[in-house]
Each structure stands twice: as structure tokens, then as C-alpha cells.
Amino acid sequence: MVPLVVEDLWKTFPRGDSPVTALRGVNLRVEHGEFIAIMGASGSGKSTLLHAVAGLTNVDSGRVLIDGQDLSELSDARLTRFRREKLGIVFQSFNLIPSLTAEDNIRLPGTSGAELDKHVDQLLERLGMQARRRHKPGALSGGEQQRIAIARALVCDPAILLADEPTGSLDSVTGQEICELLRQLCDEQQRTIVVVTHEPHVAMWADRVVVLRDGENLAEFDTRHINDPQEVASRYQSLLRVEAS
Ligand code: ADP
Ligand code: MG
Numbered sequence: 001m002v003p004l005v006v007e008d009l010w011k012t013f014p015r016g017d018s019p020v021t022a023l024r025g026v027n028l029r030v031e032h033g034e035f036i037a038i039m040g041a042s043g044s045g046k047s048t049l050l051h052a053v054a055g056l057t058n059v060d061s062g063r064v065l066i067d068g069q070d071l072s073e074l075s076d077a078r079l080t081r082f083r084r085e086k087l088g089i090v091f092q093s094f095n096l097i098p099s100l101t102a103e104d105n106i107r108l109p110g111t112s113g114a115e116l117d118k119h120v121d122q123l124l125e126r127l128g129m130q131a132r133r134r135h136k137p138g139a140l141s142g143g144e145q146q147r148i149a150i151a152r153a154l155v156c157d158p159a160i161l162l163a164d165e166p167t168g169s170l171d172s173v174t175g176q177e178i179c180e181l182l183r184q185l186c187d188e189q190q191r192t193i194v195v196v197t198h199e200p201h202v203a204m205w206a207d208r209v210v211v212l213r214d215g216e217n218l219a220e221f222d223t224r225h226i227n228d229p230q231e232v233a234s235r236y237q238s239l240l241r242v243e244a245s
Contacts, residue, residue, distance in 0.1 A: 003192040004030040009062035022048040024215040033190035037203035040212035046196040088153025088161045092168035094145040096137040103133040123151040143174035179205040201229035
């Protein structure tokens, strides 16, 4: 089963007298165990695409298929459940619940039980957060909070891990640690990962970069053998230049 297929996706925000078309026929296909980065300038439609893939926003036309399931065919109640079971989402601002401990933030979307406890233990261990499990988010660094947010996203063993600018609130060293962690989750556990970013040093960790421009697919390039953010930056810039000329 292909974890993610996006077909000819269109989305316009009404916005009074001047509607904004954020997605203009976007296509995307992500294979199992693939790690892709969606790049594009601010306003190019990256977050709108991610929200559409996550079933968090309605689209005007086109389809999103997660593990073969067309999201538009699900009722609201079933979509909510489907999203919880199939998707893990990580945001720039972590979005943890301040009053809950780290481990309870991870547990939140699931149910209680011995199996869940074991899974939470494994995640805390894998993400190096065992010693911090009883801390609340306010007592954790940004990098630690993002690790907990990633653990929370993985607790239901999702088909896809989605992340919108996951390093955007972190310093560069911590940001690289989070990227490295995502890379390891892909390599070790064959996680399927879609990261939205405008930063070459984040995109560098992916297998493939998909470039959006003004809500359209502009181009793609392979990053499996690129370990230099400068090279990603120059490829990305040259694509934008070619298009503009
Ligand atoms: P990116 O994540 O690449 O910066 P977005 O997907 O957030 O881009 O936005 C794409 C376009 O859609 C922008 O022009 C933005 O202003 C517009 N847009 C996004 N969300 C909304 C919204 N809720 N209402 C109106 N316009 C929006
Ligand atoms: Mg965005």
C-alpha cells in the first residue's frame, strides 16, 4: 500500500474580496519508508498542503489517499479516528499540553493499558527522554519538547509522520539533532516521513525534495546522496531562477 498519494489538489481561501488560491493542482506520491521534504518560499502552500494531507482542512477538488483511503469519503467522525490511527503530526511550536507530564503528553491520543505503557517506555527510551518523563513541558528545553511531540506523534504507530517546520523554533544545533532523529526513525523503523521546511539544512536529511512554487509543483530532486546543505540550497535556488527566467 502506498502511504500517501495526492492527486490534483486545489484549495482557495475565500478571504473577502481577494480570494487566495493556495494549492493549484498539487500532486505527490510518497512510498513506504521514504522521507521527503517539501520546500518552497513562505506562502507557497506548504502548510496548506500538509493540513490537507492531515485532513485538517477541506479542499476544493482533488484527492488525498492515505494507505489507499480517500479522506473525502470519510464522515467527520471516521476522519477523526482515521487521522488518529494513521497520522502523526508534529508542529513548529510543539503543541504540548502544559499541565501534563512528558509521558502523559505522549499517552494522550491513545487509550490506557499495559501495551500502551510499554510502547510509551520504548518511545521515551528511543528518544532519549527516559530521565525527563515526569517533567512538564515548561521544565523541558525546546529540543526536549520536540522529542516528546515526536513521541506523541508515533504512539499510534502511524502510517505517516507529518512535520511542519519542526525545527523552526529551535537553535541550529538542536534543530540538527531533531533532523538526525527523524532520519534515524526512517532508517531504523522504516517510518514514512513528510517534512515541510524552507531550510536547506533540514531538507538535506530527506531522500527527496519536492519544491512548491505559488501552490504548484515546481520540481523534485533526489537528496539521498547529498550531505551538504549548500548543495541543496544551490539546487533549490537554481530551480527557482530557471522558473523565473
Ligand atoms: P507556506 O506554509 O508555504 O508559507 P501557506 O500554505 O501557509 O504557505 O499559505 C499559502 C497561501 O495561502 C498564502 O498566500 C497564505 O496567505 C494563504 N493562506 C493560508 N492559510 C490561510 C487562511 N486560513 N486564510 C486565508 N489565507 C490563507
Ligand atoms: Mg507554513
